[in-house]
Amino acid sequence: MTFILFFEQLLNGVQLGVTLFLMAAGLTLVLGIMNFVNLAHGSLYMVGAYLMVAATQWTGSYPLGVALGLAGTLLVGMAVEVAALRPLYARDHLDQVLATFGLILFFNELVAIIWGRASLYTSLPAWLQGHVELLPGSIYPVYRLTVIGVGLFVAFVLWYVVTRTRLGMLIRAGASNRTMVAALGVNIRLLYTVVFGFGAALAGLAGLMAGPIYSVQPGMGELILIQVFVVIVIGGIGSVRGALVGALIVGIVDTLGRAFLKPLLGHVISPPAAEAAGPALASMLIYLLMALVLAVKPAGLFTSR
Amino acid sequence: MKTRAILWGAFVLLLAALPPVALELGQPFYLDLVRRIMIFAIAAISLNLILGYGGMVSFGHAAYLGVGGYAVGILAFHGFDNGLLQWGAAIGGSALVALAIGAVSIRTSGVYFIMITLAFTQMLYYLGVSLEEYGGDDGMRLRTRSEFPLVDLKDPVTFYYVVLGLMLLSIFIVFKLVNSRFGMVLRAAKSNEARALAIGFSPYPYRLAAFVIAGAMGGLAGALLVNHTSYLTPDFMHWTRSGEIMFMVILGGMATHAGPVAGAFAFLLVEDMLSAWVPLAFVREHWQLFLGPLLVLSVLFFRRGLAGIFGKHDG
Amino acid sequence: MGEALLEVRNLAKSFGALRATDGVDLEVHEGETLAIIGPNGAGKTTLISQLAGNLRSDAGRVRFAGEDVTALSAPRRARKGFARSFQITSVFPEFSTLENVALAVQAHAGHSLRFWRPAMSDPALIEPARQVLKEVGLETRAGVIAANLSHGEHRQLEVAMALATQPRLLLLDEPMAGMGIEESERMIALLASLKGRLTIILVEHDMDAVFRLADRISVLVYGRIIATDSPDKIKLNAEVRKAYLGEEA
Numbered sequence: 001m002t003f004i005l006f007f008e009q010l011l012n013g014v015q016l017g018v019t020l021f022l023m024a025a026g027l028t029l030v031l032g033i034m035n036f037v038n039l040a041h042g043s044l045y046m047v048g049a050y051l052m053v054a055a056t057q058w059t060g061s062y063p064l065g066v067a068l069g070l071a072g073t074l075l076v077g078m079a080v081e082v083a084a085l086r087p088l089y090a091r092d093h094l095d096q097v098l099a100t101f102g103l104i105l106f107f108n109e110l111v112a113i114i115w116g117r118a119s120l121y122t123s124l125p126a127w128l129q130g131h132v133e134l135l136p137g138s139i140y141p142v143y144r145l146t147v148i149g150v151g152l153f154v155a156f157v158l159w160y161v162v163t164r165t166r167l168g169m170l171i172r173a174g175a176s177n178r179t180m181v182a183a184l185g186v187n188i189r190l191l192y193t194v195v196f197g198f199g200a201a202l203a204g205l206a207g208l209m210a211g212p213i214y215s216v217q218p219g220m221g222e223l224i225l226i227q228v229f230v231v232i233v234i235g236g237i238g239s240v241r242g243a244l245v246g247a248l249i250v251g252i253v254d255t256l257g258r259a260f261l262k263p264l265l266g267h268v269i270s271p272p273a274a275e276a277a278g279p280a281l282a283s284m285l286i287y288l289l290m291a292l293v294l295a296v297k298p299a300g301l302f303t304s305r
Numbered sequence: 306m307k308t309r310a311i312l313w314g315a316f317v318l319l320l321a322a323l324p325p326v327a328l329e330l331g332q333p334f335y336l337d338l339v340r341r342i343m344i345f346a347i348a349a350i351s352l353n354l355i356l357g358y359g360g361m362v363s364f365g366h367a368a369y370l371g372v373g374g375y376a377v378g379i380l381a382f383h384g385f386d387n388g389l390l391q392w393g394a395a396i397g398g399s400a401l402v403a404l405a406i407g408a409v410s411i412r413t414s415g416v417y418f419i420m421i422t423l424a425f426t427q428m429l430y431y432l433g434v435s436l437e438e439y440g441g442d443d444g445m446r447l448r449t450r451s452e453f454p455l456v457d458l459k460d461p462v463t464f465y466y467v468v469l470g471l472m473l474l475s476i477f478i479v480f481k482l483v484n485s486r487f488g489m490v491l492r493a494a495k496s497n498e499a500r501a502l503a504i505g506f507s508p509y510p511y512r513l514a515a516f517v518i519a520g521a522m523g524g525l526a527g528a529l530l531v532n533h534t535s536y537l538t539p540d541f542m543h544w545t546r547s548g549e550i551m552f553m554v555i556l557g558g559m560a561t562h563a564g565p566v567a568g569a570f571a572f573l574l575v576e577d578m579l580s581a582w583v584p585l586a587f588v589r590e591h592w593q594l595f596l597g598p599l600l601v602l603s604v605l606f607f608r609r610g611l612a613g614i615f616g617k618h619d620g
Numbered sequence: 621m622g623e624a625l626l627e628v629r630n631l632a633k634s635f636g637a638l639r640a641t642d643g644v645d646l647e648v649h650e651g652e653t654l655a656i657i658g659p660n661g662a663g664k665t666t667l668i669s670q671l672a673g674n675l676r677s678d679a680g681r682v683r684f685a686g687e688d689v690t691a692l693s694a695p696r697r698a699r700k701g702f703a704r705s706f707q708i709t710s711v712f713p714e715f716s717t718l719e720n721v722a723l724a725v726q727a728h729a730g731h732s733l734r735f736w737r738p739a740m741s742d743p744a745l746i747e748p749a750r751q752v753l754k755e756v757g758l759e760t761r762a763g764v765i766a767a768n769l770s771h772g773e774h775r776q777l778e779v780a781m782a783l784a785t786q787p788r789l790l791l792l793d794e795p796m797a798g799m800g801i802e803e804s805e806r807m808i809a810l811l812a813s814l815k816g817r818l819t820i821i822l823v824e825h826d827m828d829a830v831f832r833l834a835d836r837i838s839v840l841v842y843g844r845i846i847a848t849d850s851p852d853k854i855k856l857n858a859e860v861r862k863a864y865l866g867e868e869a
């Protein structure tokens with residue numbers, strides 16, 4: 001019984017982990033290659049979720065909604081890059097943080113104007129609503145399994161692109177040495193827009209997949225963004241592998257902590273005390289983990305530089 | 306030099322004259338507004354010490370507002386209304402939290418520093434949310450303002466002058482700090498770290514000390530803020546708060562003494578104007594839709610800040 | 621001669637596949653001026669940075685005044701008596717000339733956890749700083765913001781900051797770089813006045829200056845010291861002429 005519960009929570013952790021990974025991959029590449037801190041990455045996650053909901057309602061088809069949501073986020077991402085972010089590449093991190101902070105306020109409010117401040121819920125098509133029996137006595141939602149599958153598939157594709165293609169070579173070179181890539185005569189501007197759009201689409205994918213699990217509401221992007229920062233700090237800037245490992249660690253630790261820390265604490269300290277301390281500690285767990293990693297490896301587990 | 310002294314004098318006089326004038330005009334609302342602005346100015350002044358003079362881009366200054374606020378709120382909740390105790394706990398508690406956060410984050414730099422300070426602040430935010438006994442998500446009401454011998458904070462005018470005095474004191478403290486030997490090291494390490502290392506400075510302890518001092522001052526601002534609002538929620542530590550305080554420093558002008566104060570006034574007045582005074586209901590309701598792009602524009606085109614209008618950075 | 625003040629054994633530093641320094645051995649005696657010459661990219665700056673502690677070495681040991689300092693950071697070495705100037709001017713641009721030097725004085729004095737008294741009206745910092753400015757000929761520029769100094773003045777300020785820490789070993793990375801003839805002359809005169817009082821390692825392309833100032837000269841090529849000898853002998857050394865001066869032997 002406990003094992004089955006543990007198994008299910010572990011899968012939930014992996015599911016959160018791949019969602020975090022989709023966010024972290026784009027963010028860490030943008031950071032590594034363009035040396036650009038994009039706080040508004042969370043906004044793209046939110047945009048993806050909202051566009052999918054809207055497109056699904058409009059077309060009446062979930063797959064179409066997903067496709068439009070992805071394409072829409074990609075477009076929004078590229079438009080933001082060209083319109084607002086380009087002048088910021090030459091600025092310092094402080095300016096980038098402040099300007100993208102302004103963008104967040106704008107996007108959150110815009111979404112609230114269009115779709116309201118209340119949470120939206122989406123209904124999934126029937127073929128995604130069921131459960132499967134993974135272990136005897138344990139049924140698990142098909143949808144969450146799908147999210148895990150898609151996330152791992154994207155991780156594989158990313159790995160292939162980054163390590164096996166010319167674009168990937170440029171990306172890796174760019175993450176470690178920007179001037180060199182420029183010296184190779186590559187159109188840096190275009191490379192940046194492509195990488196940014198790519199990251200935006202990944203964020204959108206994460207958002208539109210997370211939408212049916214968590215709630216779709218203004219500000220949803222920032223809650224996950226800060227967790228993604230923890231992932232990147234743990235994984236190391238610019239490293240896709242670090243992003244994957246960090247994301248899975250954070251996803252699993254966070255999920256298991258929320259599920260089991262309170263009962264575990266109950267064995268150590270008095271149950272009422274555990275009742276109070278358990279949730280507090282569980283919500284702080286990934287940040288404490290981050291502090292621990294920093295104490296041991298200040299540049300993260302995997303560094304590209 | 307002289308014009309600056311005159312400007313400061315006029316500014317202080319204006320602030321000191323506000324309560325009688327506002328009350329005479331039957332507009333106590335302004336008292337409230339300016340008091341709130343001055344409390345945030347204290348937070349901005351303290352952030353300026355590490356951000357402007359120390360070059361540490363901390364995206365977590367709201368943490369200390371929260372720790373200071375909760376120190377006061379929790380003590381009051383348990384029946385300790387003594388202000389010296391409450392504010393002492395606010396300042397001391399924030400200093401300790403800053404010591405812990407700073408010890409980990411100052412070892413890193415650049416983007417890591419930004420992300421880590423933000424993450425730790427979010428951790429404290431969640432801690433606040435999970436404190437069910439103190440209202441959790443919803444927060445709790447402060448039963449009564451901090452109690453001091455001789456001074457009665459329940460009188461709004463007295464409270465106003467206390468805040469004004471503490472704000473001026475904060476400016477003075479930062480002024481003294483940045484011109485002391487300690488401040489010289491702090492600023493030198495920001496100006497040219499390789500050079501600072503080469504002549505024999507190890508910046509870490511100085512940065513950490515500045516971080517702790519700034520945290521302590523932020524805690525004082527938190528203690529004032531909870532007395533001002535009489536209500537305490539985890540939102541004291543919301544990450545957008547940290548961003549707002551940063552904006553105050555930048556808008557006013559980093560590494561200047563007047564900057565954070567000017568920035569706090571500018572930022573909060575603009576916010577107030579958009580959200581309450583603009584005659585268009587749509588703008589009032591969705592003021593963040595307008596504030597956001599305004600902020601982006603200010604970063605792109607108004608880099609030197611308000612203090613930059615009056616002249617150079619001062620030490 | 622006794623024990624060397626600075627003793628370097630097998631020092632090495634690579635950047636990726638590039639060996640910037642490769643098994644450098646050096647001995648410098650108290651009061652001596654050792655010049656290091658070598659073509660562009662030979663690894664001179666890398667070596668200075670390794671000695672000063674700004675760059676962590678991949679291999680090798682550095683002993684200073686009988687003590688192994690290999691593991692010490694740049695600031696710890698500075699407090700033991702190392703001082704350096706940078707090839708590319710590195711000062712505190714927002715501070716005045718006097719403040720730049722006073723900072724160096726303060727770094728040497730060591731008492732920096734003083735939070736209240738204004739540093740710049742403290743005679744314990746200002747007097748020695750003015751003294752050093754006079755020595756390098758910058759006394760009339762004391763109040764100027766460092767960013768507004770001329771190139772030659774920046775080079776002088778570099779040396780002034782190094783001197784203000786009262787070093788035992790001065791590491792100078794091309795102090796004459798980019799200077800006019802007159803400025804160079806002044807710098808040479810300044811360094812000549814320091815000669816003997818301080819131990820100096822001088823990296824310099826200006827051969828005239830090197831031959832006038834150095835007691836011994838080491839030639840660094842592709843990260844290796846190919847010769848160390850008196851100036852006269854170095855002038856005649858065939859290997860040096862071939863590797864460095866580009867002559868056929």
Ligand SMILES: Nc1ncnc2c1ncn2[C@@H]1O[C@H](COP(=O)(O)OP(=O)(O)OP(=O)(O)O)[C@@H](O)[C@H]1O
Pocket residue numbers: 635638640658659660661662663664665666667707
């Ligand atoms: N941080 C670095 N990263 C990569 N390569 C470096 C770095 N610093 C130096 N190098 C390389 O190491 C080699 C030695 O450089 P160094 O600056 O020590 O030469 P140098 O003798 O001082 O030359 P110069 O006379 O031009 O000042 C050069 O090929 C240089 O390109």
Ligand SMILES: [Mg+2]
Pocket residue numbers: 664665666707
């Ligand atoms: Mg060099």
